[in-house]
Every structure is written in C-alpha cells, then in structure tokens.
Amino acid sequence: MKKLRNKVFVVIFSLLTIFTMIIFVTFSVQTYLEKQKSVEDVLTKMPRSMGAMYFDIIERIMENDNSSQDNAKIYLDFTIYTVVLNSKQEYAGIINHTSSEEIDEIKVKQIAESIIANHKDDIYIGNLYTNKYAYAFTPNNTLVIMDNTNLNHQLINQLLINTIIFAICEIVIFGFTYLITKWIITPVAKSFEKQKVFIADASHELKTPLSVMIASADAYFNDKDEKWVKNMKSESERMIKLVTELLDLAKTEQEQDIVLEENNLSDIIEGSILTFESLFYESKIKLDYDITPDIKMLCNESLIVELMSILIDNAIKHCSEKGKVIVNLSKNNKQIFLEVKNKGLPIKKEDEEKIFERFYKVDTSRNRNSNNYGLGLAIAKNIVEKQNGNISAHSSDGYTTFKVVWNQK
Numbered sequence: 001m002k003k004l005r006n007k008v009f010v011v012i013f014s015l016l017t018i019f020t021m022i023i024f025v026t027f028s029v030q031t032y033l034e035k036q037k038s039v040e041d042v043l044t045k046m047p048r049s050m051g052a053m054y055f056d057i058i059e060r061i062m063e064n065d066n067s068s069q070d071n072a073k074i075y076l077d078f079t080i081y082t083v084v085l086n087s088k089q090e091y092a093g094i095i096n097h098t099s100s101e102e103i104d105e106i107k108v109k110q111i112a113e114s115i116i117a118n119h120k121d122d123i124y125i126g127n128l129y130t131n132k133y134a135y136a137f138t139p140n141n142t143l144v145i146m147d148n149t150n151l152n153h154q155l156i157n158q159l160l161i162n163t164i165i166f167a168i169c170e171i172v173i174f175g176f177t178y179l180i181t182k183w184i185i186t187p188v189a190k191s192f193e194k195q196k197v198f199i200a201d202a203s204h205e206l207k208t209p210l211s212v213m214i215a216s217a218d219a220y221f222n223d224k225d226e227k228w229v230k231n232m233k234s235e236s237e238r239m240i241k242l243v244t245e246l247l248d249l250a251k252t253e254q255e256q257d258i259v260l261e262e263n264n265l266s267d268i269i270e271g272s273i274l275t276f277e278s279l280f281y282e283s284k285i286k287l288d289y290d291i292t293p294d295i296k297m298l299c300n301e302s303l304i305v306e307l308m309s310i311l312i313d314n315a316i317k318h319c320s321e322k323g324k325v326i327v328n329l330s331k332n333n334k335q336i337f338l339e340v341k342n343k344g345l346p347i348k349k350e351d352e353e354k355i356f357e358r359f360y361k362v363d364t365s366r367n368r369n370s371n372n373y374g375l376g377l378a379i380a381k382n383i384v385e386k387q388n389g390n391i392s393a394h395s396s397d398g399y400t401t402f403k404v405v406w407n408q409k
Helices: 002-062 066-071 105-118 149-223 226-252 265-274 277-283 301-317 376-386
Strands: 079-085 091-097 133-138 142-147 261-264 286-291 296-299 324-332 335-343 389-396 399-407
Touching: 002 133, 002 142, 002 149, 079 105, 091 105, 105 133, 105 142, 149 226, 261 265, 261 301, 265 286, 265 296, 265 301, 265 324, 277 286, 277 301, 296 301, 301 324, 301 335, 301 376, 301 399, 376 389, 376 399
Parallel strands: 286 324
Antiparallel strands: 079 091, 079 142, 133 142, 261 296, 324 335, 335 399, 389 399
16 A cells, blocks of 8 residues: 555656646746847847948948947947947947946957957857857948846846746645645555455355364264254355355446336335235234335336345344334435334444444344344445435434435436
C-alpha cells in the first residue's frame, strides 16, 4: 500500500509540476520574444521614423556642425545612440537619442569603434539577459546602438520573480498532491483491509469443517463407528453452504450490470413469503404481512426472490420463541418500501451498519450450531444496491426492522 501511495503521489506531483512549468516557461519565453521584437523594431525602423530631420542631422554632422547634437534629442523607452559613419565606414559623429541625461561621447565612440571592428552581421541583438548592447548598420552610413542595461535588469528581475512564484507554486502543489493522494488512497486502503479480513475469515470458516472431517475420518478408521461418517456429512454440508454463499457474494459484487425488467413486485414478494409458511409453522412463529397490490418496478426477479429468502430466513433465526415476523410492502410517490420485522433481541446501535459487512456476527462466539457465516446480509445489501435501492436495520419497541427503499425514476 505504501508503494502504491508513493507512486500515486509521484505521478500527480510530476504532472502538476510539468503543467506549471510549461505555463511559466511559456510566459517567460513570450516575454523575452516580445522584448526581442521591440528591440529589433527600434533598430530597424527608428531611422525611417525620423524622416527628413534624420538626414538633415547627418548632413550637418558630416559638415562638422557640432550644434546639431543639441537639436537631436529624441525621447524613447530605450537608450539609443546613432553614430554617423564616413565614406570609409569610420566613426564621424553621434546623434544622441536619450532622455535628459548627458552622455559620455568618448565611451560611445569606443563602443562604436569596437562594433565596427568586430561586427559580422548588419544587425545584432544577442542574448538580452547578458549582452549590454545591440546594434544595426543602416544603408545611410549610420550605426544604431542600443544600450540594453535596463532591459537586462528587467528580464533578470522578471526571471527571478517567476522563479520565486514557481517555487511557491511547487510548495502549494506538494501540499495539494499529498491531500489528493490521501483522498484517492483511502478507499483503496479500506478495500484492501476488508479484503485481507475477508480472506482470513473465509480461511477460518473453511479450515474448521475440514479439520473436523479429517479428525472424523481418522476416528472412523480406528473404530468404524458410524457417528464419524455422520460428522463428515454434516461438515460437508456446512462447507457446501459456505462455498455457495461465497459464490453468491462474488456474483452480487461483480461490476457488470444486471438485467432489470418491469415486474409485479407485489406478486414476487408475496410468492416468496408463501414458500416459508411451513417453516413458520414448524418454528411456531406467527407471520403477518401487508402487501400493497400491483406495485410495478424495474428489477431482477431472481435476485428479489433471493433477497426475500435472506431477510425472512434471518428474521426467523433471530425471532424470539413463539414470536412474530411482519412483512410490509408499500409505495409512496417515487419510492417503494419493503420492511421485514421480527420480535426478538434488539440490534445494538453500533452494530446497525456493521451487520451488513462480510463475516460480521453480532455473536462474537460464532456459535457453530447456528450454521451462520455472516454472509447473507452482505449479499442482501449488494442485491438492493444493484437495483437502485438502499437497506438499513434498526431496533425499537421490541422489534428489529430491516427496511429496503427503492427510488423509482
């Protein structure tokens, strides 16, 4: 179970982590590409956007008119230097496209000369996380240089923020995965535990008659007394009954749908009661029943007969001496009610749900003379639930009542 829990946790955590990572990576890549596109647009389109003013400034710089720089300030979101080149593709002057801050022309000249000496492409953007400058050579003998320092800081800060948010999300995902894994595994663990108990109980119930049969066989070979044969026959019948009930239980627990047809439930219930009249007479137990006629319901007739057999047999076994069993069938709006009552010892409040569990017995001593394995009511519960109903039990006023409610669509 621990291995299953760990596997479920790893799978869920991995899927959620991958999904979250895809979102963050997509967002980061999209932000980077948008910044890269904006840099490219500025480098390629800015000179054209300046129009005649741009070419006038170039002409004045080429004529060594230094006053042009004071008139060449254009305010953008980026720090850009436009360098004018002479006919030999050498540094000739600078147009400053910045904010009100003064620039170090010597520094810009050094940057421009380094780019001119080492460039391989007419336009270069590079890695916006690490490269401090991007540039573009234009057909008009100019070099546009963009200072990416602020952009570097923005992208790195954004990446850091995304990393922190991702780490927080991972912590949340870890807690969520732990809770959802626990929620998923809980019913599996309960089912696994019930299965272990079921196997242990079934093994115990089968082991007892087998042990008796082996001991009786050994005794018979010693003294040839017929009573040992009778013991073996009795235990064989007990084993057949147990195996039959186990098969019935397995059949009712199968996931496959059962065939439901519209039947006259009143006739089925009444017919099932009448087959027990002789047993009521022999047991000296009084039988009363009140069956509302012509109640139709989608059901499986053979399973309804089996259900009645279990409930009536259970009522007779637990009825007090010269007591009474009452069977009622009625309908109210879209619900059908079946009640089987017997006068006798009450069921404790804490046992009202447990009695429908496999191999559960209120009598913990497991009286072998009762020939009861605690499977009948578990089978009854499966039969009812497979036909869109629910079953419950309670005791009051000296009677124990098993109540079945079917919800009709």
